[in-house]
Amino acid sequence: MRYQSQRVAYWFFATCMALLSLQIIYGFIMAFAHAGYDVLHNVIPFHAARATHTNLLIMWLLSGFMGAAYYIIPEEVEREIYWPKLAYAQLVALVVVGVTAIIGFHFNWWEGRKFLEIPRPLDYLVVLDVLLFVANIGMTVLRGRRKTTTALVLYFGLLSMALLYLPGMIPTSNQTIDSYLRWWVVHLWVEGVWELIMGGILSFLLIKLTGIDREVVEKWLYVIVGLTFLSGILGTGHHYYYIGTPKYWFWVGGIFGALEPLAFLGMAIYAVSMARRGGRDHPNRIAMLWTVGCSIMSFVGGGFLGFAHTLPQVNLYTHGTLVTAMHAHMAFWGAYAMLVLAIISYAMPQLTGRKLYDKPAALLAFWASNIGMVAMTLAFAVAGVTQVYLERKVGLDFLAVQKEIEIHFVGLILAASLFTLGIACFIYNFVLYGLPVGVVAIDGREVPLAVAPAE
Amino acid sequence: MLSKSAARAFFLVGTATCSAALIGLTVDSFARIPGQTHAEKITPAVARGKDLWDSSNCMGCHTLLGEGAYYAPELTRVYDRRGPAFIRAMLRDPEKMYPGQRKMKNFHFKESEIDDLVEFLEWIGKMDLNGFPPKPDLVPLAVPMTAGTAFVAKAGNRPQIFNQMCIACHSLGGQGGNVGPALDLVGDRHDAEYIGRWLYDPLAVKVDSKMPKLPLSKDQIQELVAFLSQLKSEAKP
Structure with missing residues (x-):
């Protein structure tokens, strides 16, 4: 850590930990309901749990991206954050809006559009908050001593994310147009600009952890985000097969959707090859593990499992079944959750001056959560494929099929318990790190104040 | 070897082209969606x-x-x-x-x-x-064709109200819900008069019945009684 204002990142990361914990609790509520134990129905009906689960995910990832930006941008452009106090205010505002939305869900207050359930008045506040954040980062970049590709890619990813929220707010009474525009937000976020943010953060981590020349890392960064947009923008079409849109989307969505794994594959090859070529043996090996793990799991979850149902012939049967939940869990985990956990793992020793990356809990966190997530994905896969077969091919009634697959949700709960153990270890380690401290720079070396006298 | 500026050009041109194509296709789709x-x-x-x-x-x-x-x-x-x-x-x-x-x-x-x-x-x-x-295309394979149910398994023979309402909870010929009992051969178990009273108000026939009184008209009940009471095993000679 080189700049005092980077410390704000800690509070964004702490918010991530809190929201992630809550997200997991709501996940369990849903898994139990699916397994036949909807015991909280009168307090937290399924649709409230579902909206809370997905919106908490979006919120903690946003908080993670913001924290990552506040940590990375000062180091990249070599100056303090332009308005450091605004960063704190903006975090508080995000948390207040988020918590209000979630409490509202439990009292039946929402807009009710998948992933965009937050009620309209709060939508404006979210946009305002993200724009303030983008302005703060933008001013920091603009007034910075240098402009790196990593910083620019990260910045434009965040800016596009804020702007792409707007199409989702255009009012319409046609369900098809509503859905069409909703995917402009959801798809162009997760299979578009979020990958830009991902590329920027990965590039920063690889430069820091491997010591490979910035020019090389950033050149390939362009290639990867180029592939992302080449496939991802028109890949939006794979959501436009069966919602009342013209048939030519079969071709557009099919072809470009099928190309989307290339971007993730590129990301994986990029991270793995940079890690292998890296000369510097960085002591924070756990951050390296999360970084490379992120690139590989995002390919498996986002690329491979996404490809599994992106073609229109397949999607006709899988559209609107648990097969989507299978893909979504590993994709979000691999691409974005692991990314945020990677930057947290890298930043925490720098922010707090404590080097806890060799702790057994840190390693257990990585393996338990990843093995747990793979097992969860398998449970969803078996449930999803069975549902497709019995409901869409054999024609059994929906509820009869759900009875048949209840047992797979018991498997899901077991897998999720292992996953939760991993996350609990991660949070335990996070708490052990303690609060961030100030820093001094000695001979160009970054030495945290807390440990400076001892060294 | 690829230079950084070439990589940047690839990114910028690719993104601009694809964004333009998406916007173009969206304009065209919005013109067709209303129809x-x-x-x-x-x-x-x-x-x-x-x-x-x-x-x-x-x-x-x-x-x-x-x-x-x-x-x-x-x-x-x-x-x-x-x-x-x-x-x-x-x-x-x-x-x-x-x-x-x-x-x-x-x-x-x-x-x-x-x-x-x-x-x-x-x-x-x-x-x-x-x-x-999609229409389920494996139904003929999955439904066992027993003698007693073969002729009623065809959806065409059934009253529309049966296919809409009864099938939500009951099955016939292996298809339908599993909330209530299957209705195969229900005509063997109950006569037309009983089925009529049952459909009019299940709770009046059996106080602890879980089946609710359904919004059925008199004509619909008559139609269902006629249909259900003939679901019998074939008469033995």
Whole structure:
């Protein structure tokens, strides 16, 4: 850590930990309901749990991206954050809006559009908050001593994310147009600009952890985000097969959707090859593990499992079944959750001056959560494929099929318990790190104040 | 070897081209969607129904056009599948319609709101969705063709109200719900008079019955009695 204002990142990361914990609790509520134990129905009906689960995910990832930006941008452009106090205010505002939305869900207050359930008045506040954040980062970049590709890619990813929220707010009474525009937000976020943010953060981590020349890392960064947009923008079409849109989307969505794994594959090859070529043996090996793990799991979850149902012939049967939940869990985990956990793992020793990356809990966190997530994905896969077969091919009634697959949700709960153990270890380690401290720079070396006298 | 400026050019040109293509296709799609979705049939009631659909977060459990959560049935074609009478009864008291099953929250909709939701679902059901939802194509393989059920397994022989309402909970020839008992050979177990009384009000026949009194007209009951009472094993010579 080189700049005092980077410390704000800690509070964004702490918010991530809190929201992630809550997200997991709501996940369990849903898994139990699916397994036949909807015991909280009168307090937290399924649709409230579902909206809370997905919106908490979006919120903690946003908080993670913001924290990552506040940590990375000062180091990249070599100056303090332009308005450091605004960063704190903006975090508080995000948390207040988020918590209000979630409490509202439990009292039946929402807009009710998948992933965009937050009620309209709060939508404006979210946009305002993200724009303030983008302005703060933008001013920091603009007034910075240098402009790196990593910083620019990260910045434009965040800016596009804020702007792409707007199409989702255009009012319409046609369900098809509503859905069409909703995917402009959801798809162009997760299979578009979020990958830009991902590329920027990965590039920063690889430069820091491997010591490979910035020019090389950033050149390939362009290639990867180029592939992302080449496939991802028109890949939006794979959501436009069966919602009342013209048939030519079969071709557009099919072809470009099928190309989307290339971007993730590129990301994986990029991270793995940079890690292998890296000369510097960085002591924070756990951050390296999360970084490379992120690139590989995002390919498996986002690329491979996404490809599994992106073609229109397949999607006709899988559209609107648990097969989507299978893909979504590993994709979000691999691409974005692991990314945020990677930057947290890298930043925490720098922010707090404590080097806890060799702790057994840190390693257990990585393996338990990843093995747990793979097992969860398998449970969803078996449930999803069975549902497709019995409901869409054999024609059994929906509820009869759900009875048949209840047992797979018991498997899901077991897998999720292992996953939760991993996350609990991660949070335990996070708490052990303690609060961030100030820093001094000695001979160009970054030495945290807390440990400076001892060294 | 690829230079950084070439890589940047690849990124910028690719992104600009694809963005332009997406915008172009979107303009064209928006011109065609109203025709394909019969937008002229979006009455004020349909629009109010959509608002209710959103503000109750129905997608938090159900899918519509295949989008939403996977906890409750896909509702795109529910208007044809179950009919307006069933949908109304379901919205008035969900738990009564599926006793002891996965629960739906009772939203306590007003009658006028239920009308709006039914109109909304009717409009959704008429859209051209390029073949979604798919017709189950393995049914003939999966349904056992026993002598007693072979002639009734054909959907054409059944009253429409049977296919919409009864089948939600009961099965016949291996198809339908498993909430209540299968109705194969029900004519062997009960005569027409009993079935008629049962359909008029199940609770009057059996106090602890889980089956609710359904919104059936006299004609519909007669039609169902005629149909159900002939579901018998073939008379032995």
